[in-house]
Amino acid sequence: MTIIRTPEPPDADGTWAQLYAGDLDTLGYVPSHTRVMATNPEAQRAFEALVGAVVPSIGLRLYELVTLAAAGAIGSQACRLAHGRKSRTLFDDAQLELIARDFRTAGLTQLEVAAMEVAERVSGDSAAMTEADTLRLRELGLTDRQIVDVVLAAAARNYYSRALHALAVPPDVPPDLPEPLREALAGGLPDQHA
Template identity: 30%
Template sequence: MFLQTIAEDEAKGRVAEIYSAQRAQSGMVMEAIRCFTARPDLLPAYMDFVMQARGNFSLSQRDWRIITFIAARDIPSTYCSHVYGRQLIDELGSRAAVLAVQRDHRNAGLSERDVAMLDYAEKITRDASRITIDDIGRLRDAGFSDTQICDIALCASFRSFVSRFFDAVGAVPEDAFLDSDEEFRTAMTVGKPI
C-alpha cells in the first residue's frame, strides 16, 4: 500500500467494527478495505454503499462475481481479477472455465443470458458512452428487467471506480487470493504486476 492507513490495532469506532466484521468473515482485513482509511470518514460510507448495493442486488451472487470479473479484466485490475477469479472457480466448475470466460465470454459455454449480461458489462467498462437503447433492448430480450439492467450497470461501474482506486493507492491482492496454479495466477495478473 502506498498510503498510510489505519492498522487493526489502531482502529476505533466504526472503522474498528468494520475491521472486526471483515476479520470474522474472511479471516483478514483486506487491503481493499484498509485503503479507504487514509480518509477514515470514507470507509463507513463505502461499506454502507456496498452493503446496500449487494444486499439488494436483484441478480445472483454469481452474477455479481462474473460481472465484476469481466470488468476487472478490462479495467485492468489484477487485484479484482485474482479475488473474483478465485471465487468463480467453484461457481463455474474449474480454473479452465474461469480462464475461458476471461479469454472470451462469448465462447466459454455460458448461457445466452450470461453472454448478454457480460457484453453489457464489458461495454460499460470499456466505454460507457457507447451504450445505446439497442444495448438495453438486447438485455430486455434476454429476459432482464429494468431493475436488473440497472444492477448490471451499477456492478460494472462500481468495479471501474473501486478497482482504479485500489491501483492508485497501491492495494495488492492478499496471498489467500493468489492461486497455487501458475498458469491461472499469471492469467489473473491482467494489470499491475504482483
C-alpha cells in the same frame, strides 16, 4: 505502494476493527483494499449497500460475472483476484479459469455472456453506448430492473477499482487460489503496481 496510512489489524479499534472483522473471519487476513477503504467508513458502507441493492434482482452468479468482466476491462488485478476467489463458491476452478481467460468460450449462457459484454462496454466507453447495448439483455429475458442492476454492478466495480488504482493500492493475492487460476485472473491484465 499506497501512501494511505492504516492500522494493523491488532491495533484497529472502533470502526476500523468493525470493517476489518469480516475479512478476518472469512479470509484470515485484511486485504489492502479493505484497509484503505476503511479510511472512509461511510463511503465503504454506501458501496456495500449499493451492491446489496443490486444482487437480489440479478443473483450472485450474474453479479460476480459482471464484476469480473468490468474489473478485467479496466485492468483491476485486485478486483479480479478478490472476486475470482469469491466466485469459487459459484464455479469450479476449471470453469472459472476458462471464464477468466475468455468468458465468451467458457460455457456460459447467452444471457451471462451478454451481461459481461455490457459490463465491458460500461468499463470502456460508456458515453458511446446506445439502447442497442442493453436491448440484448431484454431480448434474453431480463426485466428493466435487472438491466439497470447489471449496469449498476459494472459501474460500481468501476468506482471501486478505479479508486484502488488512483490510491496505488497493491493487489492482494489470495493464498488459497491455485496457481493456474491466479494466473488466469491476473495474467494478461496490466500490472498496476509494477
